Amino acid sequence: MASVTKPRQLLLGNEAMAWGAVDAGVRVVTGYPGTPSTEALEYLAKIAPEDVAVQWATNEKVALDEAIGAALSGARSLVTMKHVGLNVAMDAWMTSPLVGVNAGLVVLVADDPGMHSSQNEQDSRYLGRFAGVLVFEPSDSQECYQFVHSAFEASEKWDSPVMIRTTTRISHSSSPVSLGEAEIGTAKGFQRNPGKYVMLPVYARAGRLRHLERLPKMVEWVESHPFNQEEMRSTEIGVIATGTAYQYVRDVIPEASVLKLGITNPLPENMIRNFASKVNRLIVVEESEPYLEDTIKSLGIIVEGKTFFPRAGELSSQSVRIGLQKAGVLRNPLEEAKYTWPGPVLRPPLLCPGCPHVTPFLVLREIGAYVNGDIGCYTLGASEPLMAMDTCLAMGSSIGMAVGMAKAGVRDKAIVATIGDSTFLHGGIPGLIDAVWNNADISVIILDNGTTAMTGGQPHPGTAHNVRAASVPRIDIAEVCRAVGVEPVVVDPYDVGATHRTILAATKKRGVSVVITNRPCVQAPEKIFGRTYEVELQRCDGCQLCMNIGCPALGWDLSFNDLRRARIDSDQCSGCTVCAQLCPQSAIVPIIQD
């Protein structure tokens, strides 16, 4: 053990967890990007020693498989993902506690209540309990650091993965962190143990029994664990809270006694009973589902909760205050409610100026296809003004849904799936194989912008570099399509006419056709064609055709009284030329630099 002390720092929850892993001597870190978990792995790539493997995986299932393989090889391992990622990894997740570990395995799952950037709201604690693993829930960055560090030890103690469950406010808020001593991690190596590591039914049955035997012992262990803490104040009201809800409760009703649970699976039943017996009224304040409330009720304890607090969306000091007022716990409600925070001005998400995803959706709307979308920046093809998407479900679902539509006999319009490059490699390939195998009449448009743009531009197997900016082999998406049996047509999405012709021709074909758009994400630093554009006001007749693109650089010039002319904000214009190509008056022209 080497001891290195670091100064107190202000860290995001995700950054603090990264330090927790580094200081616990983590050897292998894998994950798949997803808000609000992404920064944990990205930050680890910056701070972890070079000999620690830090890598993005193709998807969350692969990431978890890799971490389990590493943990069985005696290396402390961390996996990061967002809540829906755990659904993708579910198969391995449910069997991982039966296999156990040979060095600590920590699974960071970040939930997104309020769906800031997600297709649904899920409470991952249920999936922790479903698998029968310890679930740690930090309530600030200091705890993020400590809990991850301790989770590795707990994982080794219980021979089981440990889940760290955070929510957006914990992962994305900064608070001061005192970092402790760093352990130097080593990998013990792999020792054959088929009876434990091979899940043949004959061995899995024994694994299941081992798993069931340890569950009651884990309950005993959490009863006295310091992460669960009773804070006795007034006996009038006792609140049970975890994570971010704990902070709101302390803020809104500082006089209440609080049982703060840092471990939410299994629950410390005696501790809860004991706390309940000391207060006149017991209320659970928790974000998302009534997970604690229902479990506590099932222990025969009288408790209230979701009658007063919302189940959908994030909690806030305001909603906790209102809930406690409804419960009659906070007196003088008028006084309490005096200050209401107006909240930020809503700004709907938009595709960036010059985004290469725009033209395919313009074309699809124009030709009137049924469009099965997928998850990524291009999901905004569903919003105004493009309005060119009919379904969107989960990562990688677009191609399967298109096949389903075709097999259901939909014939009145062409059936299309649109999918990003990262999403195609994550979960789209099996759908394409299926489409070819089942001879579905669909067109797949792979929107290849060379990055995972939606989550901030992470590399993926189709980029030639990894998270540590090292050169790595690149998986060629066109070759993947060829291997599956489809010859893709590659098109430049900044060429409106060519994109139109190519997509139209693809939709006229029988069987599976694939079109790949090939322009990099516009967040790449340079201007696309090196020039920005302006509107010649004399020529613009205000037809609004350019407004159909939904480009944030395009607005109205109000200097003409008779008619509104288009105007381009040259600071935002990326020079993609799409609006210029569409303008019937040829009024959009490059700015001539003197």
Ligand SMILES: Cc1ncc(C[n+]2csc(CCOP(=O)(O)OP(=O)(O)O)c2C)c(N)n1
């Ligand atoms: C199962 C799952 N994992 C991760 C995410 C987070 N996420 C949303 S879209 C996306 C990928 C976007 O990349 P790409 O498909 O290349 O499209 P782009 O945003 O670059 O247009 C990711 C990782 C998610 N929503 N669901």
